[in-house]
Amino acid sequence: MKLSREEVQHIALLARLGLSEAEIEKFRIQLSDILEQFEILKQLDTTDLPPTAQSIVLQNVLRPDEAKASYPVKDIMDNAPQRESNCFKTRAVLE
Amino acid sequence: MNDLHQLTISQAHQLLKEKRTSSVELTKAILVRLAKVEDKVHACVTISEDAALEQAKNADKAIGSGKIKPLTGIPALIKDVMCTKGIKTTCSSKILGNFVPPYDATVIEKLKAGKAVILGKTNMDEFAMGSSTENSAFFTTRNPWDLDRVPGGSSGGSAVAVATDEAIYALGSDTGGSIRQPAGFCSVVGLKPTYGRVSRFGLVAFASSLDQIGPITKNAADCALVLNVIAGHDPRDSTSAPYPVPDYTKALIPDLKNLRIGIPKEYFVEGMQKEVRASIEAAIKKLEELGAKIDWDASLPHTKYALAAYYILAPSEASANLARYDGVKYGFSYQDTSNMWEAMEKTKQFGFGAEVKRRIMLGTYALSAGYYDAYYLKAQKVRTLIRREFDQAFEKYDALVTPTSPTVPFKLGEKVDDPIQMYLSDVCTLPINIAGLPAISVPAGFADGLPIGMQIIGKPFDEETILHIAFAYEQATDWHKKKPPI
Numbered sequence: 275m276k277l278s279r280e281e282v283q284h285i286a287l288l289a290r291l292g293l294s295e296a297e298i299e300k301f302r303i304q305l306s307d308i309l310e311q312f313e314i315l316k317q318l319d320t321t322d323l324p325p326t327a328q329s330i331v332l333q334n335v336l337r338p339d340e341a342k343a344s345y346p347v348k349d350i351m352d353n354a355p356q357r358e359s360n361c362f363k364t365r366a367v368l369e
Numbered sequence: 370m371n372d373l374h375q376l377t378i379s380q381a382h383q384l385l386k387e388k389r390t391s392s393v394e395l396t397k398a399i400l401v402r403l404a405k406v407e408d409k410v411h412a413c414v415t416i417s418e419d420a421a422l423e424q425a426k427n428a429d430k431a432i433g434s435g436k437i438k439p440l441t442g443i444p445a446l447i448k449d450v451m452c453t454k455g456i457k458t459t460c461s462s463k464i465l466g467n468f469v470p471p472y473d474a475t476v477i478e479k480l481k482a483g484k485a486v487i488l489g490k491t492n493m494d495e496f497a498m499g500s501s502t503e504n505s506a507f508f509t510t511r512n513p514w515d516l517d518r519v520p521g522g523s524s525g526g527s528a529v530a531v532a533t534d535e536a537i538y539a540l541g542s543d544t545g546g547s548i549r550q551p552a553g554f555c556s557v558v559g560l561k562p563t564y565g566r567v568s569r570f571g572l573v574a575f576a577s578s579l580d581q582i583g584p585i586t587k588n589a590a591d592c593a594l595v596l597n598v599i600a601g602h603d604p605r606d607s608t609s610a611p612y613p614v615p616d617y618t619k620a621l622i623p624d625l626k627n628l629r630i631g632i633p634k635e636y637f638v639e640g641m642q643k644e645v646r647a648s649i650e651a652a653i654k655k656l657e658e659l660g661a662k663i664d665w666d667a668s669l670p671h672t673k674y675a676l677a678a679y680y681i682l683a684p685s686e687a688s689a690n691l692a693r694y695d696g697v698k699y700g701f702s703y704q705d706t707s708n709m710w711e712a713m714e715k716t717k718q719f720g721f722g723a724e725v726k727r728r729i730m731l732g733t734y735a736l737s738a739g740y741y742d743a744y745y746l747k748a749q750k751v752r753t754l755i756r757r758e759f760d761q762a763f764e765k766y767d768a769l770v771t772p773t774s775p776t777v778p779f780k781l782g783e784k785v786d787d788p789i790q791m792y793l794s795d796v797c798t799l800p801i802n803i804a805g806l807p808a809i810s811v812p813a814g815f816a817d818g819l820p821i822g823m824q825i826i827g828k829p830f831d832e833e834t835i836l837h838i839a840f841a842y843e844q845a846t847d848w849h850k851k852k853p854p855i
Contacts, residue, residue, distance in 0.1 A: 282730070289688060289733040290695075290710065291726060292718030300723075301730055304788055308731060311789060312677045315747050318754070325749030326756055328578035328608060329805025329829070330565040335607035349471035355702030364697050365709040 275309040277302050373398035374534040375852075378591040381443050381537055385432055392428040392442030395537075396421055396486050399444045403488070403535045406855055410511050410520075412529040414449045416489040417456050428484040439594045441484040446536035448527045449490035450497055451582065452571040453477055456487075460573050461505035462495045464694050464701045464720030474571020475606070476540060476582050476599045483598055488536055491526030495722045496691065497547055497575045499523050500794045503785050504724045511781070512554060513853035514819055518778040521551030521794075527585045528555040532853055538595055539585045544576050545679055546773075546798025548583045549810035553773030553822020556812040556851060558839065559585045560592050563830045564805035565610035567596075568603030576686035577608075579802040588849050589811065589839035593617035596832060612830060620833035621840040626660035628838070629766045631667030636771035636797050644816030649772045652813040652823045652842065656770065659841050667769065669762060671754050675800035678755065680792060681735045681748035682803070687725075688732030694720060727788060756804045763828045768838055771797050773810040773822030797824060807832045811839045812848035 282302045286293045293301065347360055356363035373395050376384070384390045400418060407413060421444065428442035452458050452470035454477075459465045473481065480487065494504035502510040502525025510525045512518040513533045520529045524541030528551035531539050541548040543561035552559025560583045567582045574580065584595035600614045632653060637646060657663045696702030696716035703715035721729070735744035762769060774794055784791040801808045806826055813823035823842070827835040843849050 285730050285734050285737065288737060289692070289729050290713045290717065291721075291729055291733075292711075292714035293726070294718070297723075297726065301727060304727060305730055305734065307789060308680065309734075312681060312744065314677050315674060315751055318671075318674060318751060320747060320750035320754070323750040323753050325746055326752040327749060328564065329756060329803075330563075330608055330610060332565070332608065332610070337604055345471045350698075353468060353471075353699035355696055355700070356704075362697055365707060365712055367709055 275306060275313070277306045277309070374402035376537060377587045378440065378443055378537055378594050382439055385442050386437050388432070392425040392432065392486060393422065395442065396425040396444050399488065399536065406533045406535060409516060409855060410513050410529050410533055411508050412491055412510050412526040412533070412535055413446065414459060414461060414490045414492050414507060414526070415457050417487070420456065421486050421488045424484070424486045428486060431484050438483040440480060440598055442486060443537050444486040444488045445480065446488050446491050446527060446530045446539045447477065448493050448524050448539070448541045450493060450542050450573045451477060451540060452573070453487065453490065456490065458490065458573070460496045461493045461507055462721065462725070463506045464716070466701060468699055470571070472571065475568035475603045477571065479598050491530055491539060493526055494523035495725050496573070496687070497523040497542055497544055498687070498724045498728055500546070500550060500791055501784065502526065503781065504722055506722050509781060512778045513855045514556065515778065518780055518819070519554070521554030521778060523547040524585065525551045528552050528557055528559065531555070531557045531585050531587060533855055538587070538591055540582055540599070541585045542572055542580060542582050543802065544579045545683060545802050546795040548585060549773050549798050549808060549822065549824060550795060552585055552810040554778040554820060556820035556848065556853070557585055557587060558589055558592050558809065558811050558849065559583065560596065560809040560832070561801065561807060562596065562600065562832055563807040565608055566807070566830065566832065567599050568601070568606040568609045570603055570605040574690040576683040577690065578686060579683060589836055589843050590618065590621055592809065592839070593621060593836050610830070615833060617833060617836055620837045622837055623841050623844045624660050625656060625838060625841050628661045628768070628834070629664070630656060630661045630838070631664045631762055631766035631769045633667045633669040633672065633762070633769055633771060635669050635672035638775055638796065641772070641775040642777060642816065645772050645774070645776060645821050648814030648816070648821040649823055653770055655845055656838065656842060659845060664766065667762060667766065669758050671751070671758050672800055674751050675755055675803055676792065676796055678748040678751040679799040679803055680731070681744050682752065684728040684732035685735045685745050686732065688729045688736065691725065691729055752803050755800055759804045759806060768834050769826040771824045771826065773797060773824040777816050777819035777821060801826055805829065807835055809835045809839050811842060812851070814848055
């Protein structure tokens, strides 16, 4: 499985991860090598097996629908990179 | 008597209870020790000296009024992946370099409720992705047994801190071996509990179906004491198990009569260092002398598929979990653009290190349209096979014993540019996370002065048996008492 430069750029776009030219080439080679290691799984016939998402048997864990105090606004906003009063300031999503 | 910093939890507790020392005195002694060795090993990211001394004073008040619990007044260090209210929690990443959590992780709440003293936060591979602590965005932690070698990872800072007496104990987290492998590399005890045993609330997520928090301690008895405090159901973690928590110290029995232990031959892999094999075989013979029935022919034939399955599952989950670092609500944020997408892409480009980017790429690929079935779904099905195989083995055995790592600690820089070789150093530990089982690493010898760890794997929610075996082994050996030359 050899990845092309375009495939690497496409994956980076899906992840919204910026990469330098050097990183694109480095990851193209390294990810191709790693994907090659995954080929071993093709030896196994898993047709009739159910997938396991996690190892503990718990389903539909619910809590009572009760109103509770949240964290203080100040504590949350103190970590904001950009703010205006008590709002997170972001760039325009729609232009 | 030992110097104060050399005490175990049980010894420190005894002295505090008898008022032969105070928490403030103990905390100060530890801070002196820290100042002495930290320049050599670089285990800590943040030392919160003032907060620690304040907690120590409060602990002394509690002790004075007769309210002493097992961890009261005893100084600990925490891997910098667990949220500590008001104290920076960085995951050793630039992207969280200035992040101050508004709340405590559940494990921290529990430690504080027992009046523990939290000294600060330890270095790690960025976002717990790595096996050497070289992926920290800040600095490299060194192995105290040989400063030119890695301490293992990703909880390298926590393991080194316990090995060098910078803390009486520490907490780590383990997604594919990140508690056990560094514990083995540093000759301390490290336990990864069953998935669901310890709440993950406030643990910065790497791979949510694999992550667990656990203790790193100087011996098995201390490990039981810490697990007693941190284990238990938490409504804030929907994957935390609603089962009662036993008193793990009751499992500490010095003989192993009638215990059935399997030795899965697939873990004695080709390329395994011969000194590691020899030490683990000697350790197993010791378990036999203690009364255990050993089956040298146990087999887990799907072990060879675990590495590939893991490196699909963990990066897939990571790619989803790390999508939250978009520079909007917290963390590093690229500002020099008015374009939203560019800001997001550059925030990640400059905020994450190479290994984190590699895993985001790998996971995004495995989850992408057209590849999901071939990679992610396939790996989840292999996960079923691996879990079933362990379940079958546990019909015959009470525990399984393997090496923790196939080699002793490797040289700094040796594998940092070779991801596949680095991933292979977790080959003995990551199948256990895939199956969600508990496992402990205990000191089991040395090769040319470098530590070797033995891994003991238990049934789901049977931490008692692995602590029992670890404790009995320790009573018959003194590897865990050896200290690094520092």
